[in-house]
Amino acid sequence: MNNKYMISFIAVFVLFFLAYLGTEALGLDVLFGVLIPYAALAVFIVGFVYKVMGWARSAVPFRIPTTCGQQENQLGFRQNTLDCPSTAGAVVLRMFLEIVTFRSLFRNTRMNFREGHKVSYNLEIFLWLFALIFHYAFLTVIVRHLRFFLEPVPKALQLLETVDSFMQIGLPVLYLSGAALLVAAVFLLLRRIFIGNVRYISLASDFFPLFLIGGIAFTGILMRYVTKVDIVSIKQLTMGLVTLHPTVPEGIGGLFYGHLFFVSILLAYFPFSKLMHLGGIFLSPTRNLPTDTRATRHVNPWNYPVETHTYEEYEDEFREKMVEAGLPVEIMPEEQPAEEAEADSPSEEKE
Amino acid sequence: MSDLPNREAFFSNIDHSIPTAKDWMDTLPVDIRKGIACYAGNPKSLEYVGLPNPRTWSCFDEDWQLPENWQQILHEGFKERLEKFRSFKVFMDICVRCGACADKCHFFIGTGDPKNMPVLRAELLRSVYRNDFTRVGKLLGKIGGARPMSLEVLREWWYYLFQCTECRRCSVFCPYGIDTAEITIMGRELLNLIGLNIDWIATPVANCYRTGNHLGIQPHAFKDMLEFFVEDIEDITGVNCMPQFQKKGADILFITPSGDVFADPGTYTCMGYLMLFQFLKEKYGLDITWSTYASEGGNFGFFTSHEMMKRLNAKMYAEAKRLGVKWILGGECGHMWRVINQYMDTMNGPADFLEVPVNPITGTRFENARSTKMVHITEFTADLIQHNKLDLDPSRNDHLKVTFHDSCNPSRGMGLFEEPRYVIRNVCNHFYDMPRNTIRESTFCCGSGAGLNAGEDMELRMAGGLPRANAVKTVHEQHGVNTLACICAIDRAALPPLMEYWVPGVEVTGVHEMVANALNLPGQNERETDLRGEELPQLEE
Ligand code: HEM
Ligand code: SF4
Ligand code: SF4
Numbered sequence: 001m002n003n004k005y006m007i008s009f010i011a012v013f014v015l016f017f018l019a020y021l022g023t024e025a026l027g028l029d030v031l032f033g034v035l036i037p038y039a040a041l042a043v044f045i046v047g048f049v050y051k052v053m054g055w056a057r058s059a060v061p062f063r064i065p066t067t068c069g070q071q072e073n074q075l076g077f078r079q080n081t082l083d084c085p086s087t088a089g090a091v092v093l094r095m096f097l098e099i100v101t102f103r104s105l106f107r108n109t110r111m112n113f114r115e116g117h118k119v120s121y122n123l124e125i126f127l128w129l130f131a132l133i134f135h136y137a138f139l140t141v142i143v144r145h146l147r148f149f150l151e152p153v154p155k156a157l158q159l160l161e162t163v164d165s166f167m168q169i170g171l172p173v174l175y176l177s178g179a180a181l182l183v184a185a186v187f188l189l190l191r192r193i194f195i196g197n198v199r200y201i202s203l204a205s206d207f208f209p210l211f212l213i214g215g216i217a218f219t220g221i222l223m224r225y226v227t228k229v230d231i232v233s234i235k236q237l238t239m240g241l242v243t244l245h246p247t248v249p250e251g252i253g254g255l256f257y258g259h260l261f262f263v264s265i266l267l268a269y270f271p272f273s274k275l276m277h278l279g280g281i282f283l284s285p286t287r288n289l290p291t292d293t294r295a296t297r298h299v300n301p302w303n304y305p306v307e308t309h310t311y312e313e314y315e316d317e318f319r320e321k322m323v324e325a326g327l328p329v330e331i332m333p334e335e336q337p338a339e340e341a342e343a344d345s346p347s348e349e350k351e
Numbered sequence: 352m353s354d355l356p357n358r359e360a361f362f363s364n365i366d367h368s369i370p371t372a373k374d375w376m377d378t379l380p381v382d383i384r385k386g387i388a389c390y391a392g393n394p395k396s397l398e399y400v401g402l403p404n405p406r407t408w409s410c411f412d413e414d415w416q417l418p419e420n421w422q423q424i425l426h427e428g429f430k431e432r433l434e435k436f437r438s439f440k441v442f443m444d445i446c447v448r449c450g451a452c453a454d455k456c457h458f459f460i461g462t463g464d465p466k467n468m469p470v471l472r473a474e475l476l477r478s479v480y481r482n483d484f485t486r487v488g489k490l491l492g493k494i495g496g497a498r499p500m501s502l503e504v505l506r507e508w509w510y511y512l513f514q515c516t517e518c519r520r521c522s523v524f525c526p527y528g529i530d531t532a533e534i535t536i537m538g539r540e541l542l543n544l545i546g547l548n549i550d551w552i553a554t555p556v557a558n559c560y561r562t563g564n565h566l567g568i569q570p571h572a573f574k575d576m577l578e579f580f581v582e583d584i585e586d587i588t589g590v591n592c593m594p595q596f597q598k599k600g601a602d603i604l605f606i607t608p609s610g611d612v613f614a615d616p617g618t619y620t621c622m623g624y625l626m627l628f629q630f631l632k633e634k635y636g637l638d639i640t641w642s643t644y645a646s647e648g649g650n651f652g653f654f655t656s657h658e659m660m661k662r663l664n665a666k667m668y669a670e671a672k673r674l675g676v677k678w679i680l681g682g683e684c685g686h687m688w689r690v691i692n693q694y695m696d697t698m699n700g701p702a703d704f705l706e707v708p709v710n711p712i713t714g715t716r717f718e719n720a721r722s723t724k725m726v727h728i729t730e731f732t733a734d735l736i737q738h739n740k741l742d743l744d745p746s747r748n749d750h751l752k753v754t755f756h757d758s759c760n761p762s763r764g765m766g767l768f769e770e771p772r773y774v775i776r777n778v779c780n781h782f783y784d785m786p787r788n789t790i791r792e793s794t795f796c797c798g799s800g801a802g803l804n805a806g807e808d809m810e811l812r813m814a815g816g817l818p819r820a821n822a823v824k825t826v827h828e829q830h831g832v833n834t835l836a837c838i839c840a841i842d843r844a845a846l847p848p849l850m851e852y853w854v855p856g857v858e859v860t861g862v863h864e865m866v867a868n869a870l871n872l873p874g875q876n877e878r879e880t881d882l883r884g885e886e887l888p889q890l891e892e
Contacts, residue, residue, distance in 0.1 A: 004374075007494060051444070058437040061657075064693050064764075066522045066530060068792040071766030072719045075733050077773070083792065084766040086719075098526070104451075105526040109788055111454040117362045119460065119821045121788040127451060131526075196369035198450040201470050203496035206448050272487045277527055280445030285438040286528035291766060294723040298697045302435055306658055307401070308665040309560045311644050311673055317561075318570050325571035327643060328597045 005193060008207035012215050012262075019261035020254035032257045033237055034246040040264035047271025052279045061300040063293045066286040072295070086292040095288055099281060102132055127191070134184035138213070140164060140177035141220075148238040178224075182217040185210050205273060212266055219259040229256050354386070355810060358853055365814075366463045367454075375471060376478065376493065379503040381510050383410050386810035387462075389513055389803065392553030397546065399557040400659065404546025410509060415502075421545045422500050426483055428541045433484065439537050442529045443480045446470060452521035452531070457795050458514050461814030466511050469521035469531035475508055476538055509547055512538040514811060516800035517654070517686075518759035523792050535801075540656040548655065552802035555651040559663050563646040564609035570643035576612050577641070580622045587884070589876035592622075592629035594641050597674065601640035602711055604671045607682025607728075608649040608840035611861070617843040619882045620683060620861025626870055627732065627863060630741070633873045635712045639680065645670035648687035649840060653694075654802040661698040664690055667725075668699050678708035679725040683861050685839035686800065688727060688767070689760035696723040713738040727761070729770040729838060732866060736777045742871040747878065748779035750888040751834040751865070754826045755784065756819065756846065757794035758839035768792075771838050771862050778862075778869040783830045789822035797837075799845035812845065813852050820853035827854050835859050 022028040069080025081090040082097070097103045110124040144161060147153045165173040189210045192202045223229045233249035234256060240247040270276070282288065290296075315322065315329055322329050355361065370378075388410050397405035408416045418424065433440045452469040454460065459467040466472065474496070481488025481497035488497035498504065515535040522530035542548065555565035562569055568576065577594055584592050595601065607624065611617035631637035645666045652659030671679050681691060696702065705724040708717040715734045717726050735741050755775055761767040768791050776782055789795050798815025826832040835846055835857050846859040868881045880886050 004494075055437055055441050055444075058434055058440045060437045061435060062694055062697055064438065064530070064533070066519055066528055066763050067766035068523050068763070069766060070768050073730065073770070074715055074718055075730065075737060075770065075773075077769035080766070098528075102526055104524060104528065105449075107524050107793075108451050109455075109524075111460055113362075113365070113367070117359070117821075118825070119818055121786075121793075127449060131449070195450070196371070197367075197453045197465065197468060198448075199371075200369045200375060200465055201448045201450060201453065201468065201474065203448065204494050205496060272485070274445060274447045277445040277447055280441050281527045283437060283441050284445075284528045285441070286522050286530045286533075292719075293693045294691075294696065294720040294725070295718065297701050297722045300697050303698065306662045306665070308662050308669070311666075311669060314561075314563065314644050321569060321571040322643075325574050327570055327574060328599075 004202060004204040005189075005207040005211075008204050008211050011208060012211040015212075015261060015265055016215065016219070016258045019257045023252075023257040024254035029248045029252070029257070030246075032261055033248050033252070034241065036264045037241060037260060038246075040268040044267040044270055047268075048276075048279065051271050051276055052283070055280065055283050059301050060285055060289075061302060063289045063298040064285055065289045065291045067291050071291060084291045086290050086295070088290060091288060091290050095282070098287060102128055102135075104287075105131060126187075130184045130187040130191075133180050134188060137177045137181035137184060141175075141181055141217075144175065144177065148235055149242045151235075151239060174225075178217055178221050182214060182221065185214040185217065189214065209266070209269070209273065209275060212262055212269075216259060216262045216266065219255060219262065223255055223259065227253070227255055229253055355813060355852070361813065362817075365461065365817075367459075368463075369465050375465065375474075376498055379507060381466075381503075381507045383506060383510050384810075385411070385807070387514065387808055388510060389549035389551055389805045389808050392546075392548035392550045396550070396553040396557035397548065400560050400662070402546070402548070402553070402655070402659070403544055406546055408546075410506075415505075415547070417505075417545055421505075424544050425500060425505075425541050428544045429480070429483065432537050432540065433480075436533075436537065438530065438533045442473065442534055443477055443484075445527055446473060446477070446529055447526075448474075449526065451524050451526065452529070455521050455524050456515075456531075457518070457520070457798055457818045458516075458811070458815045461798070461817035462514075462811070464514075466507075467514055469515075472511050472515055473529070473531050473534045475504075475511055476534055479504065508538055509542060512542065513549060513803065514815075516759070516796045516798065516803055516815065518796040518800060519763040520759070520793065520796070523763060536653075536657075539654065543656050549802060549805070551805035552651050552654045555649075555802075556655055556659060556663065559647050559649075559651065563642075563644045563666065564612075565647055565649060565651060566609050566613050568609060568612065568646070570646075573609075573612065573643045573646050577621075577625070580618065580625060584622055584626060584882075587880055587882065588626070588872050588878060590626075590629060590872045590874055592625040592872075594625055594628065594639075596640065597642050597644070598638075598640035599674050600676075601674060602638040602677050603640070604645070604667075604674060604676040604679045605639050605641055605682065606645050606648045606667060606679060608684040608687055609647045610649065610840035610844055611682065612646075614844055616847065616859055616864070616883075617840050617861065619864040619867075620843065622882050623861065623863030623865075623867035624682060624728070626867040626872060630870055630872055631712060631735075635740070637711065640674065640676070642670050642674070648682055648684045650687060650690045651802055653686055653690050657694075657698075660690060660694060664695055665699050667691075667695065668702055668705075671702070672704050677706045678720075679705070680728060680731055681725050682728050683838040683840065683863060685758035685760040685841055687760075687840075689764035691723065691725050692765045695725070710734050712740055727765075727767060727770065729767065729774050729862060732863070733770045733773045736774065741866075743778055743866075743869045744871055745778050745780050745869045747868050747881070747887055748865055749781070751779055751860075752781045752783065752830055752832045753779050753834045753836050753860075753865070754782070754823060754832045755790070756797070756823075756835055756837040756839075756842060757790050758837060758842055759794060759796050759800060761838060762792055762794050767838075771836075774862055774866060775836055778865045781830075783826050783832055785822040785826050789818065795819040795822065797839075797842050797845040797849065799849075800841055804841055804845045809848075813849065816845070816849040817853065819846075820849050823850065823857055824854045827857055833857055836862050836865065838862050 069083030394405035517532035558567035652663040
């Protein structure tokens, strides 16, 4: 019935076999090992920059932060500088915590209708928790992969690997981040499939990156624990890529090319998808602006003059009545210019 | 309200189960229902302010008599707004559909209609955005979440954009701060381009443009109404609280929503202002003036378009300038304060003809308003109380067990939380906040904001107000709360029927009604009744 995740799942499956068969059967190692990764990276960089510049080109006419705490005041009430930041420093802190701790998501509650017609709102931290695990695992995996692109491998990276593998499961050691990424991706996926309202709002483009990232993690783990690919050749390939002297060593195997192809697809897909929230959050006007709108004037670059109903027009229409009621007027009726202002009235009065 | 089911049945019928059979895009056409939808804007009102494509039409008709090139108008309007508003563009692109906002909207909670989940409300526009403005969307079509604009889509937009009160609750919970209110604002602007508005917004806009206030009260009648309150106050307290109008050279211009001049229980809040100003005049020589030209704090232009908001708002500074006051004091109103706090200075400033607001009685300099030069009355009153400048007898409010409804706009568009609570605690002895997840930045809308407080959409209003009412019910049952205080004129109009329906026995009051009931006016008679003419409890014994 719901073909959205099936389509995404099948797409990811097909992509894998494309790369697997393309290299194993057709020997297109250069295509999948060099050309596509370069192209994907180019698309990623150009697309990303283009998208962000597109946002940046749009004006910010009004300062509209969402205020989530007590405002600045002169009355001694403690300002909530984090949720209602009125200075640049406090805005930076708010943004920083949004980005590294997903603070807004941490507020999440779940609404329930209870016995006796009561509505309750309980803390719901699982989305926050697994989103956080997902992102940090992803980050760790990316950083760990730098070992394939750097020679010699920096000390800091080796330290990270030690920490990441402290659980010492099996041989070679299990990296926590890889497993966590897979688990979190599966959680986010199951959430999309089984929670009614999340399923209802999900598009195919919400399932696709999850399958893709799940696929990346899965093929990665397979290479490490099951098929034991030839790390030395792979490093030869990746170093060739970064040094711009691409070489395609023999015997790397289709599984690796599948993995690399997934990553290439992710990179190329990124700028055209919701994954751009990575860049967008920095530009979100409800979060990245100070709440000092009454204290410091914000300038709208396209502010333009508008037609207003001036006091003079108003007095012209109501002068007699105003005078009769004893309200002050600018021009007394005797001195009034001859032409009587006849404004049509709007429709009947509203209650 | 007679055609609403009883509240038990209403509540039991809310169904949050999500349809599994169909994709949301396949649920068209929408059934535009009576009780949910509002009536179309009166063409005379649209004409008066020059809004495009005025005509007589009805959302319940098949034919909406759209201008021939309506699709082109919408497409171009969309494009223009993507360039003019970064918020719109970014919010179109970055939603991950995580669903964190889904059950945060009072309309989803109260109706169970999945398209009232903020994310889906936004997707109504986003789907068209993908089709019209992104290559991938155009290429992939429906599987990429894109769909072309059509009459059916337009009807869906109209129906759901007028089921959002622009309250911003969703934006608090979104990991990227995506504000569906902002998207609704853009959507309504687009609809306005082809003459699709509702009368409850369009006619107040036209009235406000002409007479200075939403109700179309002409200057002499406005003055009459305040004089009528003056008489009432004199009957109750023996003190004459006659205000000044359009006084040139006054220190302060006072602007409040006209709803308070017109309908109970807002009128009592208005009497509260008059009494407070009289007290301050008598004791400290406060020189404050009202204006019939700028006799509206509210701004239904905000629910129409940015341009209309600016056109109506312009009166505030224009009048302050003409009268030569030092700064402006604003009454209790919700969206009025969002406009003042986040838009006014940018739109109609700089207000360099005004001075940084200084409370002439306490000397407090309101640095937080130093550019816009407009102060909220609860900031002003809280300051007076802190400096012990008011003579208050809170025991006159002892019969009230009070809770406070944070209005959406002062909460999430300003951050005004402590000021009103401080004032309330100092003028009454029994105050109980509602549960934490339903107040302050997480406050629930009254269900009638953003122009939806019409009569014909009562079912929608009772549904949207349900989470608020339910939280009131909690403190009503726990602490015997019988008074719901608020600082918003729409609340004062919308909450009484909401309480009557969901939590009978709870009255609605403005904060300054309670201030006035506690305030001892110089030279007053022994107070026997409150402002509503009800006998004071300590006298009953
Ligand atoms: C900065 C603050 C960020 C927040 C608050 C955030 C939050 C989220 C959330 C809530 C999801 C949805 C999970 C789901 O339900 O499917 C998600 C997905 C995702 N995020 Fe982030 N994210 C952030 C930054 C980043 C960054 C820096 C990256 C860098 C790669 C990233 C990459 C992803 C990816 C790849 C997904 C895909 C999973 C999916 O499609 O659902 N995010 N993010
Ligand atoms: S919380 Fe934000 S990102 Fe998540 S579905 Fe809602 S609008 Fe989209
Ligand atoms: S702004 Fe308020 S009414 Fe509109 S979608 Fe968000 S929560 Fe619902």
